[in-house]
Amino acid sequence: MTRQILVTSALPYANGHIHLGHLVEYLQTDIFVRFQRLRGHRVAYMCADDTHGTAIMIRAEKEGRTPEALIAEMSEAHQRDFAAFGVSFDHYGSTNSDANRQVAGGIWQKLVEQGLVVERAVPRLFDAEKGMFLADRFVKGTCPRCKTPDQYGDACEACGSTYPATELIEPRSVFSGSAPQLKDSKQFFVRLEPLQQKLTEWTQQSGALQPEVANYLKGHFLDKPLQDWDVSRPKPYFGFEIPGQPGNFWYVWFDAPIGYIASTVEWCAKTGQDVDQWWRNPDCEVVHFLGKDITYFHTLFWPAMLHCGGYSLPKRVHIHGFLKVNGEKMSKSRGTFVNARRYLDFLEPEWLRYYYASKLGPKIDDLDFQTEEFVGKVNSDLVGRVVNLASRSAKFVEQTGLSASYPDDGGLFARAAAMAETIAACYEACDFREATRLVMTLCDAANEYVEQKAPWTLKKDPTKARELQDVCTVVLNLFHQIMVYLTPVLPGLSAKAGALLGSAMDYWSLAQQPLVGRPVAKFTHMMARVEAARVSEMFTPEEPTPASIPAAAPSPTLEKEPLQPDITIDDFLKVDLRVAEVLEAKAVEGADKLLQLTLGLGGDVRRNVFAGIKKAYQPEQLVGRLVLYVANLAPRKMKFGVSAGMVAAAGTDGEVYLMSPDSGAKPGQRLH
């Protein structure tokens, strides 16, 4: 039966270029899509750029151009990168399109009609001088955590912490420089609680989600009343103004997934189809691919919107993990944060397609790009086992072509043909790792056959010309089958195989019938080998150009926590730093990071302090030692008691190093 399947990949944000991490998703989706097409199903692969939001607006402003100009450029760059990797979208749209505005408006209308939109006043920061509310990114101030100045209102770039903009120290508007005030803002919320039952049913029983995802939702969200979702942002905002609510815009996450539908709308208009046949048709399967970071948008909000808007709920939401490189998170400083374009400067796209395919299973596990493994898979699997089959047989039949009838091969072809459905099931389940592994077993069998028949020996005996042709006919047919099975993963290589044998490579069942009595083209090189050095080179941070090398080598620690602006001696004297002796130290029940310290300041003066140093120090090793103590920090009430002041320590990224005075210092002495 021909199925109708609408497939999406998450919309890449227009604020950055496509990198290897993105490609895990797009290549995975593309393999799935190409597989379905190969099976003869009707497939629409929809994607678009996600273009709205504050980040885009700020960046465009910084670069002195309109957001529209910025997103146009990014869309072009994204599509160029995707095309280079063979990602075969049927349509690539933009969330900043008329179609998207209309679909979003339609869904909004339905939400309003169903009484799911509520209006509420929320205190937000307000720039009185400019007369406007400030999005988090428009407020700058000192980070409440690490005290780095000049940080945005939502997150600190120095310490990575996030916080509400209202917690910033000395906040100011980036527009007027004035101190923002708190003022009630009109915000629109979508109520999700009325949909609780529907969502519970869909997440837990429809089979659309991987089991671990269903569990996650059940334990995290569905076990308590669902919170209303704040879907509006006051102007200025790059996005769509909410109909009838001047000055209020849909939050980027409201209209982003709607881009899936809008993209389909544009595609249908272009191709003369009815969009409802794709999005309001119970016989059409909607399948989303996305990363684990955006799970809950796609498994709670999005189905809620679809449901209310009268669209089909996804048949399947397939979630994947993140990309790591040689066991570690991708990192710009280590050079492992590699853009698609940089990859193309060093390596071949099909290598990556195969490598990812050979690693991707149906679960959410992260995928680790390991240099040696990559080289091994490409060189031994693809070149050594797959391509080598053609390479070691094609030239013997260049003159004669394939035998007129398929020779006896001991059942090899039939066995491989019989495996078609097993392999197909692996593709269907997104277990590409198993699919490619199975295909490799076919390669092994084929190579054994070559070894046994030794065509190079047959060639020496003119009376065995017929046998030589038969052997090569078998080998090339096994190669052809293998390439049919690998077509979703390696469309480029598949096309070359097709050209060699005159096969269209466009249908899964081509693997069922042997090719006979046809010419074989001259064998040409099909795939290069990888050099490990090229891969390493790609992952090596680029040398800064001479002009940009600063006079002094940058300090990595200073980069994490930049030096602070100058203060006066009076400022410094406000801080009362004392030598203190640790009299007691013990773990705090129920706290992972805290130790409770009793500090002595000489005589009987004692202070109780909770310090986040448990991971670095044992309580017993602290007792008796002298530490540096911030004596006049206002006491802070914590879950476990009141902490009076703090113990000074250095360190980033979880490291903790306590300060110690030289020997001879006495508890209670002040630092000058």
Added chain:
RNA sequence: GGCAGGAUAGCUCAGCUGGUUAGAGCGGCGGCUUCAUAAGCCGUAGGUCGCCGGUUCAAGUCCGGCUCCUGCUACCA
């Protein structure tokens, strides 16, 4: 601390509803071959299946407890 996921050969992973000597690929080692993009073939060595207990005739496979890792979440000045 809560929730979720994981812990099986050097590496990446399979092991479904419990059942003969625990598997694959890569890597290692030994040999063969030379048609082929220094490709291929054959053979071989590696595992107390995280730890402890339980259920069972029988447990990586089920149950309980523990340890460690990862992610989200919280307390963290």
